[in-house]
Structure formats: structure tokens, C-alpha cells
Amino acid sequence: MKLIYKGKTKDVYSLDQHQVLLKFKDDVTGEDGVFDPGANTVGLTIDGAGKSGLKMTKFFFERLSELGIATHYISADLDEVSMVVKEAVPFGKGLEVICRYRAVGSFYRRYAAYCQEGDTLDGLVEITIKDDERGDPTISDDTLDMLGILSKPAYVQLKELTKKICDVIKAELAKKDLELYDIKLEFGLDKATGDLLLIDEISGGNMRVYKNGNYVAPMDLEKDFLGA
Incomplete structure (x- = not known):
């Protein structure tokens, strides 16, 4: 896998066939050690935060898929704390x-x-x-x-x-x-x-x-x- 981008809370790796792998991290956004979902910087690191976020993400993406709503989600690996998704253009x-x-x-x-x-x-x-x-x-x-x-x-x-x-x-x-x-x-x-x-x-x-x-x-x- 080739590293494409190191993000605040996830790292992004290139895969074949217009797919990428997202590796969730335990870093969360915030300021002065306080979590804030709207912050622009990593405020703190919480052990297990990456896996926790992936569990929620997996649930909601799979629920949306059941309803026919298009997402980039393909699969998730909770043990590896990673998710395979379709490559998207912002x-x-x-x-x-x-x-x-x-x-x-x-x-x-x-x-x-x-x-x-x-x-x-x-x-x-x-x-x-x-x-x-x-x-x-x-x-x-x-x-x-x-x-x-x-x-x-x-x-x-x-x-x-x-x-x-x-x-x-x-x-x-x-x-x-x-x-x-x-x-x-x-x-x-x-x-x-x-x-x-x-x-x-x-x-x-x-x-x-x-x-x-x-x-x-x-x-x-x-x-x-x-x-x-």
C-alpha cells in the first residue's frame, strides 16, 4: 500500500481499482486537551478512539446502504482498525x-x-x-x-x-x-x-x-x- 495522506484522525493508503484504505487513529480533534468535533487541530489522543469511531462508522454506513443511500463504504476490519472505501474526488x-x-x-x-x-x-x-x-x-x-x-x-x-x-x-x-x-x-x-x-x-x-x-x-x- 502507498501512503497518500496523513490526516488528523486517519491515514489514507492507495489500493487497486479506485479503492483506498483508511487507517483510523486514536487522535481526536479539540483544543487544550478538550474534545471538539469542529476543531481544526488534534487536541488529544484517547486510547481506543480509532476503533470506537470505526465501529460507529461501520454501523451507520451499513444502515445507509440498506436504505439505498450511496456512500464510499466497501468493508471494515475492526481488528486492523481500517476501512476500505471507494476513491472519491472532493x-x-x-x-x-x-x-x-x-x-x-x-x-x-x-x-x-x-x-x-x-x-x-x-x-x-x-x-x-x-x-x-x-x-x-x-x-x-x-x-x-x-x-x-x-x-x-x-x-x-x-x-x-x-x-x-x-x-x-x-x-x-x-x-x-x-x-x-x-x-x-x-x-x-x-x-x-x-x-x-x-x-x-x-x-x-x-x-x-x-x-x-x-x-x-x-x-x-x-x-x-x-x-x-
């Missing part, structure tokens, strides 16, 4: 799509003059560009189109697909009395076919989940949700 240098059901995190910090922390949001979709140097700024559909990153019709498709996926994830979590406050997804185009795919991971590391009003940390979430 939009621009990469976009992050956030779906929000509660006003928390950066949304609340930006709009605190207009809402209370924890206020209900109806699956609000925001898009940010992946740019650590500039703090992953939010970007509008007009700007995405003007800069040639994502056309307006593609934006509408992406937004609708995001809400569909996140509603599935929210409903699955609710079965265990867990409430999804927000989640960060990534999308790309299948390098072989050009189809729109959900990529990256779906784990406690890229979502905020609460139970009875209390925040559930990523590894506790995996244990609570999957009964590990």
Missing part, C-alpha cells in the same frame, strides 16, 4: 457539511444575539470549506457556485441528501434515547463513476449527542449506542 479542496438540530457550538457563538443555547433548529444545513489556516469559514451557495466549487443544482442535491442522511442517523440514535444536536459530514464524487457519495466517517468524533440533557463523549456514545 469538491474544491474539501467541504464539510454540518446539519444542526440544536443551537450549540460555533453556531451559537456566531448567532447568540438571536438565539438561546440549545434552541431547536430544523435540520439546518451549513457548509464550510476545509481550510485550517482560515478557520474553515462558512460559505454560501452563491459563493460556491461563483468560485466553481459546487454548482447551485449540485448544492440543492447535496443539501437534500444531507438532511435525509442526518434524519436517519438522528432516528437511529433516538432508539437509544440519544439526541443528535449536530453532525459534520463530507461528500465527494466517485472517481470511477462520478456519482455523489457520502465519504469520510460517521462517528462520535464528528457529532454532538446528548442524553437527558447531558453531553455524551464519543467513546461513551459508542458503548451506549452499540451496547459494547
Whole structure:
């Protein structure tokens, strides 16, 4: 295998037939030793975090596949803490799509003059560009189109697909009395076919989940949700 990219929480290796292998690490994003799914830097290392994230990711990708939703997922190896996926082409240098059901995190910090922390949001979709140097700024559909990153019709498709996926994830979590406050997804185009795919991971590391009003940390979430 050839190493393509060393990421914050995963390393990416090239395989044959437009496939890549993602090797999950125990590093998680955050600041000053505190986990934050929206942070741009590795904040801490938690033993077992990679395997925990992969277990959640495997569950959700397989559930979405059952519903006919296209993702890059092919297979997962929990012992090797790795996942084989279809090779995908990002939009621009990469976009992050956030779906929000509660006003928390950066949304609340930006709009605190207009809402209370924890206020209900109806699956609000925001898009940010992946740019650590500039703090992953939010970007509008007009700007995405003007800069040639994502056309307006593609934006509408992406937004609708995001809400569909996140509603599935929210409903699955609710079965265990867990409430999804927000989640960060990534999308790309299948390098072989050009189809729109959900990529990256779906784990406690890229979502905020609460139970009875209390925040559930990523590894506790995996244990609570999957009964590990």
C-alpha cells in the first residue's frame, strides 16, 4: 500500500481499482486537551478512539446502504482498525457539511444575539470549506457556485441528501434515547463513476449527542449506542 495522506484522525493508503484504505487513529480533534468535533487541530489522543469511531462508522454506513443511500463504504476490519472505501474526488479542496438540530457550538457563538443555547433548529444545513489556516469559514451557495466549487443544482442535491442522511442517523440514535444536536459530514464524487457519495466517517468524533440533557463523549456514545 502507498501512503497518500496523513490526516488528523486517519491515514489514507492507495489500493487497486479506485479503492483506498483508511487507517483510523486514536487522535481526536479539540483544543487544550478538550474534545471538539469542529476543531481544526488534534487536541488529544484517547486510547481506543480509532476503533470506537470505526465501529460507529461501520454501523451507520451499513444502515445507509440498506436504505439505498450511496456512500464510499466497501468493508471494515475492526481488528486492523481500517476501512476500505471507494476513491472519491472532493469538491474544491474539501467541504464539510454540518446539519444542526440544536443551537450549540460555533453556531451559537456566531448567532447568540438571536438565539438561546440549545434552541431547536430544523435540520439546518451549513457548509464550510476545509481550510485550517482560515478557520474553515462558512460559505454560501452563491459563493460556491461563483468560485466553481459546487454548482447551485449540485448544492440543492447535496443539501437534500444531507438532511435525509442526518434524519436517519438522528432516528437511529433516538432508539437509544440519544439526541443528535449536530453532525459534520463530507461528500465527494466517485472517481470511477462520478456519482455523489457520502465519504469520510460517521462517528462520535464528528457529532454532538446528548442524553437527558447531558453531553455524551464519543467513546461513551459508542458503548451506549452499540451496547459494547
